Amino acid sequence: MAGWDELDRFLQTDPRDVGCEQALQILHVYVEAVLDDETGAEAARRYPGVEAHLLSCGPCAEDYEGLLLVARADLA
């Protein structure tokens, strides 16, 4: 019944989820919090609603991963 489990995970919603707009507005701040503590624990503690959103929203998670990568690489 792995298919039902997968469907269940997909349908689960987290009440802390702040949505795309708020998550993207502070994505740069969240990313720097992750760079300060690579475990991500501090970012998750400070911004639980953003963390919940990134776990659930594929497009925003993609943006987060991209931003984290370029911020870490310091292309400037």
Place this chain on the structure above:
Amino acid sequence: MRSADDPGGDAGAACGGVRGGGGTRREPDEQTAQWLAALGGSGSAREQAVTRLHELLLRVARAELGRRAGRHPITGPELDDLAYQAADDAVLAITTKLGEFRGESQFTTWAYRFVVLEVSSKLGRHFWQRPTVALDTADWERLPDRFGISPVDHAERRDLIAAVRRAVDQELTERQRRVFIAIVVDGIPLDALVAQLGSSRNAIYKIMFDARRKLRAALAANGYLTASAQEADPEHHQVR
């Protein structure tokens, strides 16, 4: 219509809805101070800074498009054209919104966000140049594939399709139904749907969020899934 979710606003105000508070203003690091002084100035010094910013964001756009290779079909000159477009639009947005930078991060991290979001938005729009599926196709036979059910598990596939389809028909509004089918059944990328409907990522996500919650509750009520206490009170959800 905005080309991407507007990332330029006041992050501090946005954090009112972000548990744990917002970012903290801090003294700008030397590099940030130099960017702000140059871009906020005038004459040739500003022009040079804008050129440097464009070069930087073009590198970021190329890197980001390269990182996403395999998840989009774009290659060659078309890919570089997309990178230029993303960098162009990001520079325009940044120079317009420079006064909204609150110093909660390095300037470059704030600036990179614009170009990363532009890349997403442009990839969403590009999807419709060579779409792999049409909007409103609604091929329900593809649904079990989304959740990893083997083609040989005929009974499980049939049960899942019937249960989800019934819940979609009975529980969702017309708009929720259309968005759910487009994204989950037809597999249209969310940003592509945003472009097609002239909406925003936040609006489509909100529709999907509500649809997921309603569908889960219905499937739990019918014994397909285990009930969840979290879903009992929609007023406690923060997505707006």
